[in-house]
Amino acid sequence: MIQVEAARTNGMLRLRVSDNGVGMAKGADGSLGYRLVRALTSQVGGTIGVDSNDGGTTVTVTTAA
Amino acid sequence: MAAAPNNKAQSVLERLRESGGVFVDAVQTTPMPMLVTDATSPGNPIIFANTAFIAVFGYAMDEVLGKDEHFLSTGIDSAEIVAAFRSALAAGRDETLCIPLCHRDGTRSLTSLTIVPLRDHRGEIIHHFLSFWDQGKSAKNVASDRALAAENARLIKLLAERDLQIIEINHRMKNNFMQATMLLMLEEKRQSEPALADALHAAGERLRSLADIHNALSALEKGQPIDFGSFVETLVRPLVPPTMPHVELVLCPTEPVLVGPDIAQPLGLVAVELVTNALKHAFPSRRRGGG
Known part of the structure; x- marks a missing residue:
């Protein structure tokens, strides 16, 4: 399952994509996809949180908007 | 009743409205009464009346839409006035007439009427913009008021043309995105090197997402x-391939x-990347293609 959530709390926009898969492989955060995500997030002045273990991965992008 | 929305010009006006360009705002907010006709339909029916027109002339919207532009001279009209209308419309250029027009309450006023044609990209007239200005109310500076009224009508036409151009450019950008995506897909199919084919596939998918974003935002x-x-x-719904029915996408x-x-x-692009x-x-274990 992949869950996508968009919400606004306390003036912050939160985009969260989580899955219940196998977790991120070592070095996956160096992939083109993640480099793009980091570049786009910093473009809007946002921050990224990644939580990954063998029960799945959750990436949360937060920005003021 | 409104004119049946079954023709080209109606859809142009609809596109202008949907595009939310400045033209629609300009026509709605100008203090000058304005009508828009559909020049591609028989009888050149009125398809739009702005707030100022309704306020000044007193007609309800339903009484105006679908009528031809001569209805304002009903009761006073002579063959002469209708002929003046017709020749101004047929001239295909900006024309200003000065004719008595009927208000809803039966009063008449000598009105200066500027008719401005709007052409499509092929040069065919698709709309007429009719701007009205009551001469009786401002007898002092008739000449300069008239010039202002005509200039206002001309500016509104320029806005409409600009909006149409933006719609056209957005449409072209969409096509360009599609063509570029298609090129990458064709390249991908030619590749025997899996890593290269994967990279081309990913690039094609990203371009497709960019196109979707462009369409939604334009x-x-x-x-x-x-x-x-x-x-x-x-954006993310189309990313889940039919070959992965076990992956449930929950929004x-x-x-x-x-x-x-x-x-x-x-x-939007971040969401696409993360879901991808x-x-x-x-x-x-159940990767696309079976691993």
């Missing part, structure tokens, strides 16, 4: 916010989250 008025949740849904229903296009664009990554790597 339909918005300038700076108008968009509901981020449903925007993201339209959390929340309150609408309105964001501007400047935020929606990059964060999850699809690609999170469920390896």
